[in-house]
Amino acid sequence: MKKLKKLFIFLLIVFVGIQFIPTKRNQSTEVLETDFSKTFAVPTNIQNMFEKSCYDCHSNNTNYPWYNKIQPISWLLENHIKEGKKEFNFSEFGAYSKRKQKNKLKSLASQIRDNEMPMQSYTLIHRDAKLSDNDKEQIIVWINKLRDSL
Amino acid sequence: MKKSIYVLALITILFSACKNDKKQAESNSMQSSEMNMKEADGHDHDDHDHDATMGENSSKEERNIDATTQKNSATSAIIDSYLQIKNALVEDSKEGAAKGGAMMLTAFTDFDMSQLNDSQHKEYMEILEDAKEQAEHIVKSPIDHQREHFENLSIDVNDLIALLGTDKTLYQSKCPMAGEGKGAIWLSEYKEIKNPFFGSKMISCGSVQKQIN
Ligand SMILES: [Cu+2]
Numbered sequence: 583m584k585k586l587k588k589l590f591i592f593l594l595i596v597f598v599g600i601q602f603i604p605t606k607r608n609q610s611t612e613v614l615e616t617d618f619s620k621t622f623a624v625p626t627n628i629q630n631m632f633e634k635s636c637y638d639c640h641s642n643n644t645n646y647p648w649y650n651k652i653q654p655i656s657w658l659l660e661n662h663i664k665e666g667k668k669e670f671n672f673s674e675f676g677a678y679s680k681r682k683q684k685n686k687l688k689s690l691a692s693q694i695r696d697n698e699m700p701m702q703s704y705t706l707i708h709r710d711a712k713l714s715d716n717d718k719e720q721i722i723v724w725i726n727k728l729r730d731s732l
Numbered sequence: 733m734k735k736s737i738y739v740l741a742l743i744t745i746l747f748s749a750c751k752n753d754k755k756q757a758e759s760n761s762m763q764s765s766e767m768n769m770k771e772a773d774g775h776d777h778d779d780h781d782h783d784a785t786m787g788e789n790s791s792k793e794e795r796n797i798d799a800t801t802q803k804n805s806a807t808s809a810i811i812d813s814y815l816q817i818k819n820a821l822v823e824d825s826k827e828g829a830a831k832g833g834a835m836m837l838t839a840f841t842d843f844d845m846s847q848l849n850d851s852q853h854k855e856y857m858e859i860l861e862d863a864k865e866q867a868e869h870i871v872k873s874p875i876d877h878q879r880e881h882f883e884n885l886s887i888d889v890n891d892l893i894a895l896l897g898t899d900k901t902l903y904q905s906k907c908p909m910a911g912e913g914k915g916a917i918w919l920s921e922y923k924e925i926k927n928p929f930f931g932s933k934m935i936s937c938g939s940v941q942k943q944i945n
Contacts, residue, residue, distance in 0.1 A: 679858040681891075685866075685884045692880065692912075 600653040608644040608663050616676030617641075628724055632672060635700045635711040639666035642673040684732055691725040694718050803945070804897035806847065809839035810863075811898055814889045815921055817870060821882060821928035822935070826875040829882075833870035840864055848896075855895055863888040879929055883911055886918045893919075893944065901945045907938040917941070 613620070619629050638644045639662060650659050670686055678686065693699040695718065705712040713721070813836035820828025840860060848856055866885040870878045890904065903920050910916035910929035918928055927937045 679861065681858050681862045681888070682865075685862060688884070689880075 605656050610642045614673050616674050618672040618675040621676035640670045687729050691722045803899040805899045807898050813839045818928045822926045824931040829878045830871050833867040836867040859888050859892050883916045903940050904942050905938045905940045
């Protein structure tokens with residue numbers, strides 16, 4: 583019993599302790615010139631869908647709910663965002679080579695079509711990030727048109 | 733006594749975590765300064781539309797390989813790894829394709845860039861960046877995903893040959909059904925059609941478009 587109490591106190595100290603570790607948050611107030619929305623003429627409703635469903639993990643600005651500011655969730659999340667941005671970053675899209683832009687647009691459409699993105703584990707919590715069949719259709723048609731114009 | 737050990741351990745964890753954080757921040761800022769440089773180079777989004785009408789490699793189709801392709805053996809290792817991926821996909825072998833992807837990453841690392849001139853260098857870097865990403869995905873993905881990336885990779889390798897040449901004899905073929913019905917090209921060392929986009933499902937779909945060398 584005494585041991586258990588000690589363990590509990592220890593874990594509590596660790597939990598409180600790690601809250602003080604500074605984490606670099608993925609937040610930025612400026613919209614870069616290279617942002618997707620400034621690179622192409624994106625219709626407002628489509629840009630809104632991207633921002634709601636993709637920008638949290640694929641841009642320089644994440645919209646954090648309170649529970650994501652708690653360690654160690656916050657750590658896991660930062661890592662996830664880092665990976666996501668490496669794969670595809672809406673904020674830096676304009677700086678990609680034309681070759682890369684074309685291929686990224688192609689993957690973007692196919693991942694959305696195959697329901698690989700946005701990830702289920704994400705939409706489970708962020709209900710409003712889920713794309714309806716109609717949303718998906720609209721995005722894919724628009725992306726294909728854009729790809730043909732590049 | 734025991735307690736102080738715990739506290740010590742905790743402090744160590746805290747400090748090491750902070751260090752990592754700093755490192756990450758540093759590399760982040762390095763990346764962003766690299767980005768800015770690129771922009772200054774004229775990669776600004778403003779001239780994209782402009783590019784689309786005049787850039788030779790920005791046409792909808794892949795770059796055309798002309799008959800005057802120079803005989804260059806420097807690209808051989810890269811092309812060999814590409815053909816390894818291609819042949820594995822023809823045989824529906826995910827493992828074989830993954831192996832080819834790894835071979836390609838090595839081939840790009842070993843490629844001697846010092847022989848490129850300034851005008852080749854910029855385009856080479858774009859091809860390199862893209863092809864490496866395709867190869868990385870081919871290494872770790874299931875086969876239909878590998879095939880999707882192989883489509884992009886085929887354009888990259890095609891453009892690489894147009895840019896630098898090869899001493900191999902290759903055939904550029906096209907499958908009208910690949911690329912979501914838009915059609916896609918691949919390169920082969922054989923004239924005979926063996927389709928890498930569909931494998932055994934549609935092995936003879938496609939036709940040779942041109943011979944290189
Ligand atoms: Cu992939």
